[in-house]
Amino acid sequence: MANISIRGLEPETLSKLKALAKKENTSFNALVLRLLDRSVGVSPEKPLYQRHEDLSELAGAWSQQEAEEFEANTACFSNIDPQQWQ
Template sequence: MKQITLRDIPDDIVKIIERKSKKDKLSLNRTIISLLERGAGVASGNKSAGPLYHDLDYLFGAWSEKEAEEFESKLKRQRGIDEDVWKKTG
C-alpha cells in the first residue's frame, strides 16, 4: 500500500480526527483512511455506497427556529392517519 504525507493540516481538523479516533477506538491512520473512504464515496466494506453529496449543506441551519417549528407542524398534520380511510370493509 502507498504512503502519503500530509502537511499543514489545520489544528481543528487534527482535533476532530483525534476525537473520532479515540471515540471509535481506532488508530489515527485507520480513522483517516475511513474518513477518506467516506469522502470518496467508497465506504469501508461497502464498495457500492456511492458518493456522498454536499450540495444541500448550505441549507443546514438556514431556517429560524420559528420556520422549523412551522415546517414540523405542517409535516405532522400530513402524516396523520385518517382512520376512516384505513378501516377494513367486509
C-alpha cells in the first residue's frame, strides 16, 4: 500500500473530519481511506464499520417457522420438577 501526504488542508475541513471520525468511532486514517475509496467508486456508500448500541439488527431475524421450532424444542426447559424444589 502506498502512503500520501496531503498539503493545504483547511483547518475547518480537518476539524470536521476529526469530528466525523469520533462520531463514527473510527480512526482518522480509516475514515479518510473510506472517504477516498468511496469518492472514486472503489467501495460502497455504507461505512465499513458501524457502532451498535443494541441488538436491533438481530431482532426478528427468525421466520415464524423457526421461532415456533425453537419454542417447541426448548419447551421442556419450562417444566419444573416439584421434587427437586423440596
